Every structure is written in structure tokens, then in C-alpha cells.
Amino acid sequence: MAQPTMVDDYQAALVTLQEAGHKLTAPRKTILHYLVSTDQYPTADMIYQDLLKQGHQYSLATIYNTLDILETCQLVLAIDSEQDGKRHYDYFGHPHYHVICVRCGRIADANNFDFSQLPNAASQATGYHIQNYEVMVKGLCPQCQERLATDQTEID
Ligand SMILES: [Zn+2]
Ligand SMILES: [Zn+2]
The missing domain is CATH 3.30.1490.190 (Ferric-uptake regulator, C-terminal dimerisarion domain)
Incomplete structure (x- = not known):
């Protein structure tokens, strides 16, 4: 079975967001794209830092709000690590x-x-x-x- 590509995943996730009644704001699109693309399990801080490096100045509050929405839409899974005591985020479209x-x-x-x-x-x-x-x-x-x-x- 062919694996869906990242572009497919991203497009499908945008549709899911929209169908759930969420506007496709720039931060939502950027954070979603970042999570679909990464093979890491970033924390909110890591997302903040990485997006800053890419030239996106989103506040941590925006990132947390967006992650909440993505979690509610079941596009993202939060993984609490006992090892570092931090919450990591993973794209969970599949x-x-x-x-x-x-x-x-x-x-x-x-x-x-x-x-x-x-x-x-x-x-x-x-x-x-x-x-x-x-x-x-x-x-x-x-x-x-x-x-x-x-x-x-x-x-x-
Ligand atoms: Zn180990
Ligand atoms: Zn995973």
C-alpha cells in the first residue's frame, strides 16, 4: 500500500480543521505543516524556537492554543514523557x-x-x-x- 505523502497529509489535515469549524489562520497552517513534516516529538518550546528560526514570530500562547485545537481535532497527539517531565507533540493523522x-x-x-x-x-x-x-x-x-x-x- 502506498504511503500518503506529507503534502497529502497536510492537505487532508487542513480539510479536517476546516470541517471542524476552525479558520485556517497562518499560525495554524504553519504549526500543522511543521508537525506533519518533523520526525521529532517537539515540545511547545521547541516548536516556538524552530518557527522563530523560520521567521515566524508566534507567541507561546498562540502555539499552545493551536496545539489544543489540533489535539481536539485528533490531528495531534500529546505525549507526556516521564523522563524529561515535558509534553511532546506528534502528528497523529494516521x-x-x-x-x-x-x-x-x-x-x-x-x-x-x-x-x-x-x-x-x-x-x-x-x-x-x-x-x-x-x-x-x-x-x-x-x-x-x-x-x-x-x-x-x-x-x-
Ligand atoms: Zn534509550
Ligand atoms: Zn507518533
Whole structure:
């Protein structure tokens, strides 16, 4: 199956925003485009700094407001990292899950598992009307595994 391109994702996200009744203001378009394009999991501060470097002087309040709207429209997922205590943002136009390293906090996207039955199952089990879901799997990233293995040999 062909992966949708970034341009497709961005255009589709703009339609979602508009259909939810949100005006396509310049900050909303810029922040959305930034999140669709990045493979990082930026914090609001990082978004602020990066956009400033690109010549966009948006206040942190504007960025937080925009992120709220994008979250409400389920275009963006907030990931709270226990490692750095910060909230990270991820474009979430396509269902996928995350694996987070319990040691260094590195986050990875994974989309090789079908969660499409999860909302139905959750609704059947609880009677809740399911709006969204997120799945976080925890483990040790390859870098930390390597580092731990090295530390181990040094001790021996
Ligand atoms: Zn790690
Ligand atoms: Zn993700």
C-alpha cells in the first residue's frame, strides 16, 4: 500500500480543521505543516524556537492554543514523557502507536499492528463512546541496550 505523502497529509489535515469549524489562520497552517513534516516529538518550546528560526514570530500562547485545537481535532497527539517531565507533540493523522525508552525517553513511532478493533472493544466493554485512543509501549531503545551491554562488559 502506498504511503500518503506529507503534502497529502497536510492537505487532508487542513480539510479536517476546516470541517471542524476552525479558520485556517497562518499560525495554524504553519504549526500543522511543521508537525506533519518533523520526525521529532517537539515540545511547545521547541516548536516556538524552530518557527522563530523560520521567521515566524508566534507567541507561546498562540502555539499552545493551536496545539489544543489540533489535539481536539485528533490531528495531534500529546505525549507526556516521564523522563524529561515535558509534553511532546506528534502528528497523529494516521493511527499508530508509540514505544518509549524507560531509560532515555526516546520515542519511536510504530505502525505494524492493527488497533482498529480497539475503540469498538473498549466501547463494548464499558459503554463509553470512544473518541480517541493512544497506546504506549515501554522498553529499552537499541542505543540504551548497547550502552548497558558496554557498561556490563566494563564491570566484568
Ligand atoms: Zn534509550
Ligand atoms: Zn507518533
